[in-house]
Amino acid sequence: MNxxxxxxxxxxxxxxxxxxxxxxxxxxxxVITTSRIDFYQRGSIxxxxxxxxxxxxxxxxIIGLPTEIxxxxxxxxxxxxxxxxxxxxxxxQLDSFDSxxxxxxxxxxxxxxxxxxxxxxxxxxxxx
Amino acid sequence: MKFxxxxxxxxxxxxxxxxxxxxxxxxxxxxxxxxxxxxLKASMRLEAVDFSNGVTSVSQPNGVARLIHVKEEHAxxxxxxxxxxxxxxxxxxxxxxxxxxxxxxxxxxxxxxTTKQNVDSASARKLVEIVDEISQIFWATKxxxxxxxxxxVRFGAI
Numbered sequence: 001m002n003x004x005x006x007x008x009x010x011x012x013x014x015x016x017x018x019x020x021x022x023x024x025x026x027x028x029x030x031v032i033t034t035s036r037i038d039f040y041q042r043g044s045i046x047x048x049x050x051x052x053x054x055x056x057x058x059x060x061x062i063i064g065l066p067t068e069i070x071x072x073x074x075x076x077x078x079x080x081x082x083x084x085x086x087x088x089x090x091x092x093q094l095d096s097f098d099s100x101x102x103x104x105x106x107x108x109x110x111x112x113x114x115x116x117x118x119x120x121x122x123x124x125x126x127x128x
Numbered sequence: 129m130k131f132x133x134x135x136x137x138x139x140x141x142x143x144x145x146x147x148x149x150x151x152x153x154x155x156x157x158x159x160x161x162x163x164x165x166x167x168l169k170a171s172m173r174l175e176a177v178d179f180s181n182g183v184t185s186v187s188q189p190n191g192v193a194r195l196i197h198v199k200e201e202h203a204x205x206x207x208x209x210x211x212x213x214x215x216x217x218x219x220x221x222x223x224x225x226x227x228x229x230x231x232x233x234x235x236x237x238x239x240x241x242t243t244k245q246n247v248d249s250a251s252a253r254k255l256v257e258i259v260d261e262i263s264q265i266f267w268a269t270k271x272x273x274x275x276x277x278x279x280x281v282r283f284g285a286i
Contacts, residue, residue, distance in 0.1 A: 016146055
């Protein structure tokens, strides 16, 4: 049981609100996340906190990793990502408020990685 | 909806926002104003292009292509910025006080479309004016008297 509890505690349920992660995540989806940080990599969809109000949570995909020099479409300048930061974008890039507007986010804002969708039932399954 | 919220609370399901606009209720039509002014400037510069002596350098069509690209991009940005404010900020009580609100947004969208389809500085100028009208209403709902004092300086010379 002592080993089981930490394993169970890494999982959380989140309800997705908004359309910036379309088509992978839709408004109203319910997903399971893991807080194991060794799971994070480029392409991971993460839940992270607002930089000031930790009660507000956001969902985006990791695009740029710490220390990388990054150039995204629509920008002519390179961004150097700090060792403790990552660059995140919404999949629906035409309609997403993300690192293109507010810059890279701190690693300590990251709460969890989305791994599984439980609702709606017809989209039940792993999320990549 | 209430049942769903209760169920989510019961199950400890928190909401994570896949935001498509500025989070935490921060809205400002100034982005639309700057984009509309950009459309106006690009339109005026395109209207001033003179090819009567033919094309003598590749930089001429390149310059025109860049202006068209900027005009298209910023006209779309005007639509995006205004439509977020229209759909997410304004509420029915605002509409009661400002019954012309829907018309203003509708006309702004149509004008933005016109400025994309044509090189038409008159429409672009109307677009800037209508964005100002919307801004006045937007800030009035927050008890602020809107004045864009730096508008002309921002626009600069052609």
